Amino acid sequence: xxxxxxxxxxxxxxxxxxxxxxxxxxxxxxxxxxxxxxxxxxxxxxxxxxxxxxxxxxxxxxxxxxxxxxxxxxxxxxxxxxxxxxxxxxxxxxxxxxxxxxxxxxxxxxxxxxxxxxxxxxxxxxxxxxxxxxxxxxxxxxxxxxxxxxxxxxxxxxxxxxxxxxxxxxxxxxxxxxxxxxxxxxxxxxxxxxxxxxxxxxxxxxxxxxxxxxxxxxxxxxxxxxxxxx
Numbered sequence: 695x696x697x698x699x700x701x702x703x704x705x706x707x708x709x710x711x712x713x714x715x716x717x718x719x720x721x722x723x724x725x726x727x728x729x730x731x732x733x734x735x736x737x738x739x740x741x742x743x744x745x746x747x748x749x750x751x752x753x754x755x756x757x758x759x760x761x762x763x764x765x766x767x768x769x770x771x772x773x774x775x776x777x778x779x780x781x782x783x784x785x786x787x788x789x790x791x792x793x794x795x796x797x798x799x800x801x802x803x804x805x806x807x808x809x810x811x812x813x814x815x816x817x818x819x820x821x822x823x824x825x826x827x828x829x830x831x832x833x834x835x836x837x838x839x840x841x842x843x844x845x846x847x848x849x850x851x852x853x854x855x856x857x858x859x860x861x862x863x864x865x866x867x868x869x870x871x872x873x874x875x876x877x878x879x880x881x882x883x884x885x886x887x888x889x890x891x892x893x894x895x896x897x898x899x900x901x902x903x904x905x906x907x908x909x910x911x912x913x914x915x916x917x918x919x920x921x922x923x924x
Contacts, residue, residue: 722771726796728764732789733848735767738907742827742877742914743771745905749825749875749916750776756824756871757781761813761862762831764848766793769827770800778824780806783816786847813858813865826866828878830858832885855881856889863889867897867919875902876917886915 714729722740750758750772760769763782770793773780780802782793790810797806809816831848833841834855841849851858859880866876876899880886883904890899898920905914 721767724767724771724774724796724800726765726767726770726792727799728792729788730843731845732786732792733764733844735765736912738912739768739829739879740771741905741907742829742879743768744775745914745916746772746825746827746877747775749877750778753824753875754871754873756822756874758825758827759783759817759821759823759866759869760827760829761816761865762829762858763793763808763827764789764829766796766806766808768829770796770802770806772827773802773806774800778805781816781821781823782806782808783811783813784808785810785812789848813862817865817869821869822871823866823869824871824874826870826874826876828859828862828866828876830862830879832856832859832879832881854888855885856892859885859889860892863893863899863917864896867893870919874918877914878917879912879914881911881913883913886913 716727716729718725718727719735721735726735757779760782763769763784766782769780769782784790787810790808793808797803831851832855833849833851835850838850899917900920902916
């Protein structure tokens with residue numbers, strides 16, 4: 695898959711000292727912009743987009759949610775393969791700014807909403823989703839120094855790398871339609887086992903399938919609730 699990285703002619707300022715060159719990468723054919731304050735799209739995560747799109751085919755009617763969306767590339771690529779509406783959520787206002795711009799460039803602003811908030815604050819009581827994509831920071835705090843080029847906020851998942859993942863999975867539980875699916879990205883299969891144990895007081899999740907990237911850390915798991923809410 696082609697991966698072209700370029701710098702825009704202008705810079706943007708996010709209310710902090712200095713300017714940050716706008717970079718652009720092709721992500722599954724989508725032109726995705728970001729800067730050094732936002733996690734650079736990883737090409738291997740296009741697999742998560744295509745998998746989500748496959749799940750949409752058999753999912754109940756309803757929109758798609760992405761939590762910890764960053765610049766929005768994973769959710770947007772999935773939604774290009776469907777006519778469903780989508781909601782992209784991130785706690786970082788800079789990431790949300792890029793997500794909105796990327797949504798507009800993909801000509802999807804009429805059906806994709808970007809919300810700047812933490813997971814538990816972003817969803818309204820009436821929100822229900824057929825598919826939820828969760829891309830939390832999953833690097834344990836003690837290991838973030840191994841990734842000096844990555845924004846700390848975007849990779850630091852707490853002591854075990856699971857703090858934000860647990861928050862997101864708990865938030866999704868109240869908003870997933872019966873028969874709906876979750877695709878969650880983590881660092882290792884061991885993290886997935888621990889995460890499901892950590893949230894089992896809130897919901898029992900069944901692992902339908904786990905995919906591991908060929909090189910390096912990174913897994914994606916397809917989850918469904920054992921007992922779906924009406």
